[in-house]
Amino acid sequence: MFAGLIALLMSLPLSLTLSAAAHAQTPVAGLTTQAQSLQEEMRQICLLMEQRPAVSPASNATTAAYISDAGENSQAPAKHSGVGISPRLTANSIPRWKNKKEPFEFADFNWLTGAFRTKVEASSQPGSRAVDVDNVGQSKKTGQSDKTNKGTAPANAGKAPDRRSKPAPLDGIFPSSEYIGPTPLIGVPDTDPVYPMTEALWRLSPALKESRIKVYGWVNPGISVSTSDESNIPESYAIVPNIPQLDQGILRFERLPDTVQTDHIDWGFRFTNLYGIDYRWTTSQGWFSGQLLKHNRLYGWDPLETYGLIYVPKVAKGMVIKFGRYISPPDIEAQLAPVNYLFTHSLMFTYDSFTQTGVNAAVKLNDSWTILGGIHAGSDVAPWNEAAHPTGLFLVRWVSKSNNDSIFGGINSANNGRFKGFHDNLQQSNITWTHRFNEKGTFVTATEAYYIWQNRALVGGTVNFGPPRSWFRLTGPGALIPGNAPAIGVVNYTAIKLSKRNFITLRPIDYLVDVKGERTGFATTLSSWTVGLTHRFGNLMLIRPELRYEHAFSAKPWDNGRRNNQFMFAMDAIIRF
Numbered sequence: 001m002f003a004g005l006i007a008l009l010m011s012l013p014l015s016l017t018l019s020a021a022a023h024a025q026t027p028v029a030g031l032t033t034q035a036q037s038l039q040e041e042m043r044q045i046c047l048l049m050e051q052r053p054a055v056s057p058a059s060n061a062t063t064a065a066y067i068s069d070a071g072e073n074s075q076a077p078a079k080h081s082g083v084g085i086s087p088r089l090t091a092n093s094i095p096r097w098k099n100k101k102e103p104f105e106f107a108d109f110n111w112l113t114g115a116f117r118t119k120v121e122a123s124s125q126p127g128s129r130a131v132d133v134d135n136v137g138q139s140k141k142t143g144q145s146d147k148t149n150k151g152t153a154p155a156n157a158g159k160a161p162d163r164r165s166k167p168a169p170l171d172g173i174f175p176s177s178e179y180i181g182p183t184p185l186i187g188v189p190d191t192d193p194v195y196p197m198t199e200a201l202w203r204l205s206p207a208l209k210e211s212r213i214k215v216y217g218w219v220n221p222g223i224s225v226s227t228s229d230e231s232n233i234p235e236s237y238a239i240v241p242n243i244p245q246l247d248q249g250i251l252r253f254e255r256l257p258d259t260v261q262t263d264h265i266d267w268g269f270r271f272t273n274l275y276g277i278d279y280r281w282t283t284s285q286g287w288f289s290g291q292l293l294k295h296n297r298l299y300g301w302d303p304l305e306t307y308g309l310i311y312v313p314k315v316a317k318g319m320v321i322k323f324g325r326y327i328s329p330p331d332i333e334a335q336l337a338p339v340n341y342l343f344t345h346s347l348m349f350t351y352d353s354f355t356q357t358g359v360n361a362a363v364k365l366n367d368s369w370t371i372l373g374g375i376h377a378g379s380d381v382a383p384w385n386e387a388a389h390p391t392g393l394f395l396v397r398w399v400s401k402s403n404n405d406s407i408f409g410g411i412n413s414a415n416n417g418r419f420k421g422f423h424d425n426l427q428q429s430n431i432t433w434t435h436r437f438n439e440k441g442t443f444v445t446a447t448e449a450y451y452i453w454q455n456r457a458l459v460g461g462t463v464n465f466g467p468p469r470s471w472f473r474l475t476g477p478g479a480l481i482p483g484n485a486p487a488i489g490v491v492n493y494t495a496i497k498l499s500k501r502n503f504i505t506l507r508p509i510d511y512l513v514d515v516k517g518e519r520t521g522f523a524t525t526l527s528s529w530t531v532g533l534t535h536r537f538g539n540l541m542l543i544r545p546e547l548r549y550e551h552a553f554s555a556k557p558w559d560n561g562r563r564n565n566q567f568m569f570a571m572d573a574i575i576r577f
Helices: 002-023 031-050 196-204 206-210
Strands: 214-226 245-255 266-276 300-312 319-327 355-364 369-376 391-399 405-414 427-436 443-453 487-497 502-514 524-536 541-552 565-576
Touching (some): 355 391
Antiparallel strands (some): 214 245, 214 565, 245 266, 266 300, 300 319, 355 369, 369 391, 391 405, 487 502, 541 565
């Protein structure tokens, strides 16, 4: 029954994709005429009260700049319907009269017009200047992620999109300008740029643009020069030393719900296809997993994100329901290259949960608190596979009043903890603390820790039944581990913006304590130290060179069990399309 329910939910994102163009929203007609009529009536009222000839609004000493429509990438609606007033009409566009007390304050009029000003001309006197009325004392950041600050300029360039949350805490040069939490974050607009493939498809099919459906991706090649000869494992993902490799080629189909508005239920979906070496870590047993678990292939394909979204605005401050296969929520790092600070991954991240298949709901209680709860089939396993377990998830996100700190953590996976079906059944609890050192968010540190355990597992965990190959020879089932097999991990990332296009990242702490060898196949403590630079050539390309050293205290995990340490130079590139 559990598998059947999940399978039914899995079909919905694809159905939404096929039918979305037919449900494109159409603009509401007549608002402009109503607005003009209302404006004319207001002018006539002023005329009667003044008992003098009508004065054109344009001749007032104080006038308002026109308010541009929402940008094409913003999730904020372009027009506010239902009030019969154009979004371009503001209080200052209505004529004022001398020596009369105004019936309302200007600041109280925005809720009525649906307009949010950017600039208001002071007086048309010599030497006057534009004054930013509404944004005085606010952050200049727009809440955009790494994909946002450098894209196609929207129609309302220079004006931050509406948000129903705290200002974005971090600088847009980093992989994300938001603290980690449930995705998508409720009340945060979609400000990602329109990438070339999406732009081309929107020109061919305006219905896709009206429906806010995007199709885009990236290519992520890389190379590592290592002291190992055959394999860099347990490092990830650059596992084959001294030759170029394709880490991931991504093609994504996506529609994000508008979680800024509170008028109506909205929907979305994401379907992300991955091809490359990185499939070896994203593979979920039952999701085309034979490529790895039966054949031990170096390259493979994985639909690692296949989910639907439903946004319900009237539950607390908003609720987003996610159903399907999605990336495990709690980590600083993630499987997709653009959202990571470095090319290579920490040891502790390499051996925790990667994806889950199930249903969860994120509920925003206020700007500081969001909760996430759900049920899934277990870590990296499909609900129809023999290794599946009904598994609970409950995480909490907190952001401080000052917006300088955030904590995100809780239980990522909880069930009976029994290893079965030759597959891991990880019981995992995580906590991550992020702190920014300045208001601009150009200096940030994040520290994560987890505790993982399971009962009666095998050394090395999930079994790869494929033939031994040079990049991974330790195939086949490991020895049974009686009782509990725990692992403890901790990692720190510290990043500093150096210039408009560059930032440096330190990973000074990365420890994985594999007490009985269940995660790596070696009962030891492993650690790594990494420093890297990210340089952005523009919106569509970046490179990330780095230096990394790693060491095991009582075993030889590297190069197929032949080395207890490894030094490497690695570099990748991300090219978007």
